[in-house]
Amino acid sequence: MLQKVEGIVIRTNDYGETNKIVTVFTREFGKIGVMARGAKKPSSRLSSISQLFTYGYFLVQTGKGLGTLQQGESISSMKYIKSDIIATAYASYVVELTDKGVDEKTPNPYLFELLYQTLNYMNEGLDLEILKMIYELKMLQVIGLYPHLSSCVSCGETEGAFSFSISEGGFLCHHCSGKDRNRIQISPATVRLLRLFYTFDLKRLGNISVKDETKAELKTVISRFYDEYSGLMLKSKRFLTQLDTFNNPL
Numbered sequence: 001m002l003q004k005v006e007g008i009v010i011r012t013n014d015y016g017e018t019n020k021i022v023t024v025f026t027r028e029f030g031k032i033g034v035m036a037r038g039a040k041k042p043s044s045r046l047s048s049i050s051q052l053f054t055y056g057y058f059l060v061q062t063g064k065g066l067g068t069l070q071q072g073e074s075i076s077s078m079k080y081i082k083s084d085i086i087a088t089a090y091a092s093y094v095v096e097l098t099d100k101g102v103d104e105k106t107p108n109p110y111l112f113e114l115l116y117q118t119l120n121y122m123n124e125g126l127d128l129e130i131l132k133m134i135y136e137l138k139m140l141q142v143i144g145l146y147p148h149l150s151s152c153v154s155c156g157e158t159e160g161a162f163s164f165s166i167s168e169g170g171f172l173c174h175h176c177s178g179k180d181r182n183r184i185q186i187s188p189a190t191v192r193l194l195r196l197f198y199t200f201d202l203k204r205l206g207n208i209s210v211k212d213e214t215k216a217e218l219k220t221v222i223s224r225f226y227d228e229y230s231g232l233m234l235k236s237k238r239f240l241t242q243l244d245t246f247n248n249p250l
């Protein structure tokens with residue numbers, strides 16, 4: 001059956017001399033893999049549509065097994081992302097997290113919208129670290145993880161100072177801080193932003209400016225939570241970690 005889908009290329013693999021297998025996250029069907037015959041040749045009409053990060057419409061022949069990409073219409077090639085090595089690194093992480101975090105052919109229009117919006121903002125030059133962290137927080141629910149951010153995970157307290165406990169899976173209030181010797185000390189700004197990023201609509205992201213110390217705390221909490229619970233190993237994370245070390249030498 002021939003189907004037209006709206007999607008974003010989240011992975012490409014070379015296949016033989018001239019072909020590519022393209023993984024597309026679609027609004028209609030979730031993640032699908034399609035064979036793009038001849039797409040490695042620059043002259044191919046499938047060449048531009050089968051590039052990583054490309055957003056557009058894909059005409060796909062589906063059947064048993066892998067579908068075949070027949071035609072495509074690129075709406076955005078995410079030009080800025082591709083031209084900037086740092087933006088490429090962050091966007092690569094976001095698409096790899098999506099690829100590893102979702103099952104094939106499981107529609108999730110909410111996540112599609114979120115991915116599209118995130119890449120679009122990255123392409124417009126918005127804060128890459130913040131966008132990555134918002135995406136990671138929202139992706140948690142997709143992979144079935146629910147950090148306790150509404151109150152103290154132990155006693156339910158909603159007011160006062162909080163730390164974050166990886167082992168308890170959420171905030172600890174100052175009365176309960178003794179429950180976890182390895183709790184992460186965080187500022188009230190970090191508490192507020194963790195809650196905000198987890199729940200708010202990304203479309204409403206305005207001009208956000210976050211202090212470097214707050215960013216560092218957010219990064220520690222999110223990264224350690226993922227390491228502990230997600231079970232995901234992402235190739236693109238290594239380069240981001242190297243960037244961090246380069247930017248913040250000890």
Ligand SMILES: [Zn+2]
Pocket residue numbers: 152153154155156157172173174175176
């Ligand atoms: Zn408590």
